[in-house]
Amino acid sequence: METIACPDCDLLQCLPPLPLGGKARCARCGTTVATQPRDPIGRPLALTLAAAIVFVLANTTPLMGLSAVGRHASTTIIGGSYDMWLQGERITAAIVAFCAVIAPGSYLLFMLTVLLAIRRPPAPAWVGELLRWADAMRPWSMKEVMLLGILVALIKIAELAKVEPGIGMYAVGALVLLLPAIMVTFDAREAWRRVAWASGGAPPASGARNATFPEATP
Amino acid sequence: MTAAALSAAQAGLLSCETCGLLARPITRTEPGHCPRCGAVLEWRRHHSIQFTWALVIAAAICYIPANVLPVLVTNAFGKPDPDTIISGVIFLYTSGSWPLALIVLIASVMVPLGKLAALAYLLISVQRGSATSNKERTRLYRLVELIGRWSMLDVFVDTFTVALVQLQPLMWVDPGPGVLFFAAVVVLTMIAAETFDPRLIWDAGAAPGESR
Numbered sequence: 001m002e003t004i005a006c007p008d009c010d011l012l013q014c015l016p017p018l019p020l021g022g023k024a025r026c027a028r029c030g031t032t033v034a035t036q037p038r039d040p041i042g043r044p045l046a047l048t049l050a051a052a053i054v055f056v057l058a059n060t061t062p063l064m065g066l067s068a069v070g071r072h073a074s075t076t077i078i079g080g081s082y083d084m085w086l087q088g089e090r091i092t093a094a095i096v097a098f099c100a101v102i103a104p105g106s107y108l109l110f111m112l113t114v115l116l117a118i119r120r121p122p123a124p125a126w127v128g129e130l131l132r133w134a135d136a137m138r139p140w141s142m143k144e145v146m147l148l149g150i151l152v153a154l155i156k157i158a159e160l161a162k163v164e165p166g167i168g169m170y171a172v173g174a175l176v177l178l179l180p181a182i183m184v185t186f187d188a189r190e191a192w193r194r195v196a197w198a199s200g201g202a203p204p205a206s207g208a209r210n211a212t213f214p215e216a217t218p
Numbered sequence: 219m220t221a222a223a224l225s226a227a228q229a230g231l232l233s234c235e236t237c238g239l240l241a242r243p244i245t246r247t248e249p250g251h252c253p254r255c256g257a258v259l260e261w262r263r264h265h266s267i268q269f270t271w272a273l274v275i276a277a278a279i280c281y282i283p284a285n286v287l288p289v290l291v292t293n294a295f296g297k298p299d300p301d302t303i304i305s306g307v308i309f310l311y312t313s314g315s316w317p318l319a320l321i322v323l324i325a326s327v328m329v330p331l332g333k334l335a336a337l338a339y340l341l342i343s344v345q346r347g348s349a350t351s352n353k354e355r356t357r358l359y360r361l362v363e364l365i366g367r368w369s370m371l372d373v374f375v376d377t378f379t380v381a382l383v384q385l386q387p388l389m390w391v392d393p394g395p396g397v398l399f400f401a402a403v404v405v406l407t408m409i410a411a412e413t414f415d416p417r418l419i420w421d422a423g424a425a426p427g428e429s430r
Contacts, residue, residue, distance in 0.1 A: 005226035005233035005240055008356050009420040012224050012231070028223060029356045029420070066382045073384055080381035087380060089393045095401045096377050099370060128255045132236050139408060142367050142374075149374025152310075152318055156375070157382055159313055160389070192237045198256030213231055215242045216250030216259050 003213075006033055040187035045115040047185060051178040052108050058171035059101060064154060068161030076168060077101055077146070104141035104179065110134035111182060114191060121194035128195040131188065138183070144176045225420065232259045263415035267341060273410035274337050280402045281330060288394030289376050292383075300394060303327065303372055325371040326400070333369070333407045336362050340414060347422045359416045366411055369404045373397060 002015045006026040013027050018036035026033050037043065058077065065074035075083070077100050084093035110130045117123040150172070154163050199217045226233050231240050234252040241259060243249035249259040263269075288300035301309065303326050310319035336358055343355060376397050383391040 003240060004238060005231065007233065007235070007238065008360070008416045009352070010225040010227055010233070010417040011420070012226050012229055029353055031356070031360070063378075064382065068385055068389075071385050071388075073382060075378065075381040080377045083381040083384070084377050084393055084397075087393050089397055092373065092377070092393065092397045092401050095405060096373060100374070125256070128237065132255065132257070135236075139363075139367060139412070142370055145368055145370050146374045148321070149371050150378050152322060152371070152375045153378040153382070155315055155318055156306075156310065156313075156379060160383070161385075163382075189238060192239070192254065195254070197254045198251070199253035213240050213242050214253045216232070216244050217253050217256075218244060218250050 004033060006031055034189060035187055037185050037187050040185070040190045041115060041119060044111070044182050044186040045119075047178055047182045048108055048111045048115060051175060051182060052112060054171050054174045054178060055105060055108055058168050058175055059105075061168040061171065062166035063150060063168040063172070064163055064165050066157060066161050066163050074166065077172075099140055099142040100146045103137045104143050104175070107134055107137040107141050107179075110137065111186070115186075118191050118194040122196040123194055125196050125198045128192065128198065131191055131195070135188070141179065143172060143179055147172050147176050225417070227261050227417075227421070232261060234259060235263075262417060262421075263413060266413055266415040266418060267345060269413040270337060270410050271341055273406050273413065274334060274341070277330075277403045277406035277410065278334055280399045280406065281334070284396055284399035284403050285327075287396035287399065289372065289396040289400060290379060291392045291394050292389070293392065294389040302394075302396060303400065306372070306375075322372065322375070325368045329365055329369045330403050330407065333362050333366055333411070337407070337410055337414065340419070344418045344422065349422045352419050355419050356416050359411075359414065359419070363411045366404070366408045369407075370401070373401045373404070 003012060004015055005012055006029060008031040009026060009029040011026060011028040013033075015024055015034050018024055018034060020036055020038050023035040024033050025031065060076070062074040062076055063080075065072060078097065081093045081097040081100065084090075084096060111134050114123075114127055114131050114134060117127045150169070154165070157163055226240060230242070232243055232249050233240050234255060234257055236257040237252060237255040239252055239254045241252055243259065249261065251257065252259055285303055288302050289306065290301040292299045292301065307319050307323045307326070310316075310322060340355060340359060376393055380391050380393050383389065
């Protein structure tokens, strides 16, 4: 049993032992406070590796091509953002590049490093820092929004010209499935248990009941 | 809520926002850092109400030019034709793809407006010390966090339309100034959702022991 506070309502509660694949909800507000994935390191690691390969494909191959009146044009994800930059909308271009490439890319990179490092606990304290950054990137990684945006753009343009999807498009489709799969199979609480403490102190013996709470460091 | 419900703050404990560890503060005013991950410990997110209000108001101001200014300018046969977000939705509807028109309408018009209204409601109810329907308000907050990203849809639509339709000198599409304001609305409301501390919803009904 571990005592935790709900991140959404701060209620103190004891976590019961969870079955594999189970999850615990806060007794007061219903937020999911803990999950117990079957294989919290191996599965997300395999999925992250796959996603990293697909990510490279999605960013280097053309998303779609367009032919009209005997002329052909194609674009990649970065190409789309770069065109926006050239047209003078630089801030928008930066936001698009961040949400479509930089945030998902760094999320995958951080997760890959974290997952490799925590296979043999205790992982050094900088792994915790990366884990924090991966978490910060998560809301800004908008691959699925981008895919829907591309589809809407395609249908709008299809009125004017012939449009064909490229390899990049299928890669983005695969990423949209892989990214949430990583998040579901990963257990951040298990990862934190495997990271060495920043204070240098040792974590209290696991499973100890009514363990005293550690004191904050200055 | 039972009488036994005790928040970590009432028990004099802090839960780390980064790694979830429960820790004892060094002093009440300066709790210190999390011993496990090293993050700064705070009872509640720093100036949560003020920051969130500032971001919500800024986003509400940007929402006006985002809808009035054109987001795309189509140049075909030498005639520029500006499109706002709403006229883009109408174009999708009249060209026969009403499901897409509905998706864009929800993502670009209803989600940003709903987010602003929801955050304003949460802020006002917390400031007034409301202690009712806490569970529903927490759920509303989680919904705002979850769907906020989808309003970025129109920014992506515009970006890829501009990138593809560059068949100068016959026909090409330029971005309009509205895109920047629209992207600003999405980014500001997403940050606002992150600065709002949902635990404040639950502090109101609790005994004044929060300061213990």
